[in-house]
Every structure is written in structure tokens, then in C-alpha cells.
Amino acid sequence: GAVVSQHPSRVICKSGTSVKIECRSLDFQATTMFWYRQFPKQSLMLMATSNEGSKATYEQGVEKDKFLINHASLTLSTLTVTSAHPEDSSFYICSATRLAGNYNEQFFGPGTRLTVL
Amino acid sequence: RKEVEQDPGPFNVPEGATVAFNCTYSNSASQSFFWYRQDCRKEPKLLMSVYSSGNEDGRFTAQLNRASQYISLLIRDSKLSDSATYLCVVNRGNNDMRFGAGTRLTVKP
Numbered sequence: 001g002a003v004v005s006q007h008p009s010r011v012i013c014k015s016g017t018s019v020k021i022e023c024r025s026l027d028f029q030a031t032t033m034f035w036y037r038q039f040p041k042q043s044l045m046l047m048a049t050s051n052e053g054s055k056a057t058y059e060q061g062v063e064k065d066k067f068l069i070n071h072a073s074l075t076l077s078t079l080t081v082t083s084a085h086p087e088d089s090s091f092y093i094c095s096a097t098r099l100a101g102n103y104n105e106q107f108f109g110p111g112t113r114l115t116v117l
Numbered sequence: 118r119k120e121v122e123q124d125p126g127p128f129n130v131p132e133g134a135t136v137a138f139n140c141t142y143s144n145s146a147s148q149s150f151f152w153y154r155q156d157c158r159k160e161p162k163l164l165m166s167v168y169s170s171g172n173e174d175g176r177f178t179a180q181l182n183r184a185s186q187y188i189s190l191l192i193r194d195s196k197l198s199d200s201a202t203y204l205c206v207v208n209r210g211n212n213d214m215r216f217g218a219g220t221r222l223t224v225k226p
Contacts, residue, residue: 032211032212034212034214036216042218043121043204043216043217043218043219044161044204044216045216046213046214046215049213091158093160093161095214097212105163106163106212106214108160108161108162109160110159110160111158111159111160113158
């Protein structure tokens with residue numbers, strides 16, 4: 001079954017509104033989660049690393065004031081796209097690492113498809 | 118130059134064919150390597166890890182050549198259900214994963 005959930009799965013909003021996307025790890029705690037963005041027919045691009053209890057680390061070119069990340073607990077990270085515009089329309093995917101001794105595996109959420117009109 | 122490069126394809130093959138995908142990476146300090154499968158409009162899912170000794174999982178064989186910074190995936194006896202995009206993924210460390218753009222495979226009857 002799924003080990004990482006995302007909500008909502010699909011959002012359609014008007015330009016200028018803010019959208020919050022939740023990422024939850026199920027059955028395990030994740031001190032670090034990752035947020036990716038994928039445009040059609042392109043690869044996943046890492047946007048930021050979300051750290052529980054501290055500030056997120058953003059990749060070069062990603063505006064931290066536009067993409068607000070809050071990792072308030074060990075099982076929840078949120079990404080808020082502020083003042084969304086049509087160019088922000090994309091597939092947003094989060095991931096979390098489940099640790100198991102020397103082996104760890106990164107699990108992806110099912111993604112959130114954002115369409116900004 | 119992209120950190121992880123893949124031939125985007127598409128690869129169109131008949132059922133039963135053998136198909137190979139290649140991937141190169143530029144960061145020599147990369148620590149671990151994976152192939153993920155992504156179906157249309159879905160999240161990526163781990164297909165297999167890639168080890169220097171090579172590893173096999175059923176019809177799938179993955180190889181890593183650290184000296185050449187090259188990763189491969191071989192699929193034997195292709196099935197219709199193998200149609201998907203295959204992503205080469207490199208872990209830089211601390212689970213900082215870098216993705217290739219993916220290679221699209223279509224298996225036809």
C-alpha cells in the first residue's frame with residue numbers, strides 16, 4: 001500500500017490565489033522530505049528539501065517566498081504556492097525516505113496536478 | 118550538460134523484444150543509483166537499485182560502470198505492461214536524488 005500520501009491530488013485555481021499541498025508519510029517518520037516539480041514530458045526537478053523543525057533548503061532558481069514549505073511534524077510537510085500564476089501549472093510530487101538499518105528507500109507521493117487558470 | 122542524461126526515445130518495440138536503455142551521470146561522487154518507472158500522470162516507482170556487480174530481477178537486468186559513469190537497464194521478453202517511462206536516478210548523498218529526463222518505452226502487440 002501507499003507509504004506517502006499527498007492531498008489534494010488535483011487543483012484548479014484562478015491566477016493570484018494560493019494553493020497548499022500536503023505530503024504525509026504513513027507508518028513512518030520522515031525528518032526529511034523532498035518536493036519536486038515535473039512539467040509535461042520533462043524530468044522531475046528537485047525544488048527543495050524540507051527539514052522537520054527547521055527551514056527548508058531551496059534549489060537554485062526556486063523562489064522561497066513563492067514556494068513556502070513547512071515541515072511541522074515528522075509525518076507532514078506542506079508546500080504552499082503563493083499567488084499562483086499559469087506558469088506554475090505543473091505536477092508537484094513529494095517524497096520521503098524510510099530508513100531501515102543500512103538500507104533506505106525513497107517513496108514518492110502520488111503527486112498533485114496544479115492547473116492555474 | 119545535465120547531471121543525468123538519458124536517451125529520451127521513444128523506443129517502440131514489439132512484444133517479446135529485448136530493449137536496452139543507457140544513462141550517464143556527471144557527478145563522480147554520486148553514491149547510489151536506481152531505475153524508476155513512471156506511468157503516465159503517475160508518480161515514479163522504484164524498479165530496481167543498480168549495483169557495480171550488476172543485478173537481475175526477473176526480466177530486468179541493471180548494470181553500473183563507475184569508471185565510465187554509466188548505468189544501463191536491459192529488459193528481456195518485453196510485455197505490453199512494460200510500456201512506461203524509465204527514469205535513471207542518481208543519489209548524490211543524503212537522499213538528494215537527481216533524475217534523468219526519462220526514456221519512453223512503448224511495447225506493441
